[in-house]
Amino acid sequence: PGAPGSVRVTPSGPTSITVEWETPSTGGNVEYYVIYYQPENEPAMSVEVSPSDIPSTIRDLLPDTQYTIWIVAFSTEGMGERSPALTVVTQEEAPDVPGAPGSVRVTPSGPTSITVEWETPSTGGNVEYYVIYYQPENEPAMSVEVSPSDIPYT
Numbered sequence: 001p002g003a004p005g006s007v008r009v010t011p012s013g014p015t016s017i018t019v020e021w022e023t024p025s026t027g028g029n030v031e032y033y034v035i036y037y038q039p040e041n042e043p044a045m046s047v048e049v050s051p052s053d054i055p056s057t058i059r060d061l062l063p064d065t066q067y068t069i070w071i072v073a074f075s076t077e078g079m080g081e082r083s084p085a086l087t088v089v090t091q092e093e094a095p096d097v098p099g100a101p102g103s104v105r106v107t108p109s110g111p112t113s114i115t116v117e118w119e120t121p122s123t124g125g126n127v128e129y130y131v132i133y134y135q136p137e138n139e140p141a142m143s144v145e146v147s148p149s150d151i152p153y154t
Contacts (some may be wrong), residue, residue, distance in 0.1 A: 001027030001073040001080035009088040014063035017088055020055035021071055028075040040066045063091035063093040097126030109154050 002024035012018040019035055024124035030051050037043035037058055049056045061067065066089045073080040109115040116132055127148050135141040146153045 001029055001075050003081035004033065004071045004073055004083045007069070007071060007083045007086055009069050009086045011091045012057055014059050014091045014093040015061045016059045017061060017067060017069065017090060017125070018055050018057045019069060019071070021083065023051070024073050026082060027073070027080055028077050030073045030075055030080075032074050034072050034074065036070050036072070037061075038068045040068075044068075061090050063090055071107075098125055098127050099123035101130065103115055113154055114151050115152050117153045 004021040004024055006022040008020045010018045010020075017037070021033075021090040023030060033049045033051065033054075033056075034046050034057060035049055035058060036044050036046045038057045039062060044051075047056075047058060058069075066087060068085050069085050070085040071083040101121055104116070104118045107115050107117075118130075120127065130148070130151075131143050132146055132153065134141045135143060144153075
């Protein structure tokens with residue numbers, strides 16, 4: 001077969017790329033396609049795809065990495081022409097966002113103060129700071145930033 005046409009590559013997440021193309025306009029019936037993907041300065045890898053699996057998503061890639069992609073169609077007569085190569089960069093991974101603090105406790109510590117205490121979140125990334133929101137009765141809401149080293153906070 002001829003080369004697959006109108007190849008389009010789109011990052012679909014930090015570890016995946018979606019590839020779409022048109023059936024070759026020349027040659028025999030396509031039995032399957034092979035999508036080749038090559039990270040920068042690394043050997044090429046490939047995945048076999050059925051004609052019914054267009055568009056196709058390549059998974060388990062590295063985040064924020066440049067890949068060169070090309071496709072070859074195969075028929076009973078053999079290997080077809082290679083499509084033009086395209087370059088795409090996978091998305092960056094989102095930073096780990098901390099989970100919710102646990103076991104929050106509020107106790108009076110004086111006539112005009114309270115002490116707030118809590119457990120560090122058990123999931124997510126490192127906590128840089130906490131924000132305590134509070135609202136005195138009939139007053140607007142207020143907040144204060146608290147360093148992890150300042151727990152408990154009064």
